[in-house]
Ligand SMILES: *[C@@H]1O[C@H](CO)[C@@H](O)[C@H](O)[C@H]1NC(C)=O
């Protein structure tokens with residue numbers, strides 16, 4: 530339980546940090562080929578179902594010219610996903626509380642393991658992969674003959690979806706190891722792992738573990754990554770600005786709540802002290818603020834410090 534709580538705290542922290550860590554855009558042609566692969570993999574994964582049993586994973590077959598890529602699919606009732614999650618589906622651990630948008634009765638989670646094709650479909654200059662790129666995408670499971678389906682939008686609401694990379698190539702890189710998350714729209718997010726080989730997400734997409742390579746090529750940055758014009762750069766910049774603003778607001782709100790808490794706590798102790806003074810036998814004019822009986826002079830809230838001093842004098 531404790532571990533879970535700390536994971537959640539870490540995850541929330543990470544969400545805050547997300548604002549500061551890098552996010553970049555994929556070049557358009559790379560995105561197109563990756564999305565085309567997603568579409569084919571959906572098709573091949575669905576073909577693995579003949580008369581599928583709900584909640585059991587089925588492995589699909591890929592054409593021989595893509596040997597090395599693995600695909601699998603599991604069909605679930607939407608309600609079961611929301612209420613029970615999936616303890617373990619390959620490297621993914623899907624918690625309670627994952628909901629899809631739009632709502633469907635049954636959905637199919639398609640799993641990808643891009644194996645030695647990872648860097649072909651998800652090139653990431655400045656980083657090397659320590660694990661294969663893994664994908665988890667959700668589709669409407671009503672018609673298993675369907676191809677060219679559009680993904681559903683899924684979101685983990687309470688706890689994050691966890692991805693545990695078991696065959697992590699042992700590396701001496703330690704803190705240089707990063708989680709990478711590719712969303713379906715071509716954005717790349719680099720993030721710190723929860724620990725070692727554990728990454729967290731609230732959304733679907735592709736995930737892996739990378740390490741910054743000491744090659745001369747620069748890390749992906751909005752200016753370095755984007756090929757193909759001002760529009761992309763502008764939207765990246767805009768996204769960054771929005772992220773910073775939202776992050777700032779969240780931080781401000783948290784700070785505000787903290788300050789308010791401290792102020793209330795201080796006030797409560799102050800009032801309690803005054804109450805004690807009053808109860809210790811001095812005859813003072815009393816008034817009530819909320820549940821507290823306080824000396825009238827203090828009730829006006831004008832100059833509490835002076836009042837305090839007066840009371841201390843009265844005490845002695
Ligand atoms: C694999 O072969 C198919 C034709 O069978 C072709 O359309 C596709 O582009 C090939 N893919 C790769 C990655 O070579």
Ligand SMILES: *[C@@H]1O[C@H](CO)[C@@H](O)[C@H](O)[C@H]1NC(C)=O
Pocket residue numbers: 596597645646649
């Ligand atoms: C991955 O490995 C398979 C053999 O296991 C090979 O046929 C394929 O060409 C490799 N893919 C790449 C991109 O190197």
Ligand SMILES: *[C@@H]1O[C@H](CO)[C@@H](O)[C@H](O)[C@H]1NC(C)=O
Pocket residue numbers: 672673674
């Ligand atoms: C899917 O295709 C199979 C034959 O390939 C057919 O028997 C079945 O009725 C089809 N199902 C739907 C929902 O179209």
Ligand SMILES: *[C@@H]1O[C@H](CO)[C@@H](O)[C@H](O)[C@H]1NC(C)=O
Pocket residue numbers: 743744
């Ligand atoms: C990169 O780092 C490795 C050790 O981690 C070192 O052996 C290698 O020479 C470095 N390469 C460059 C280009 O700096």
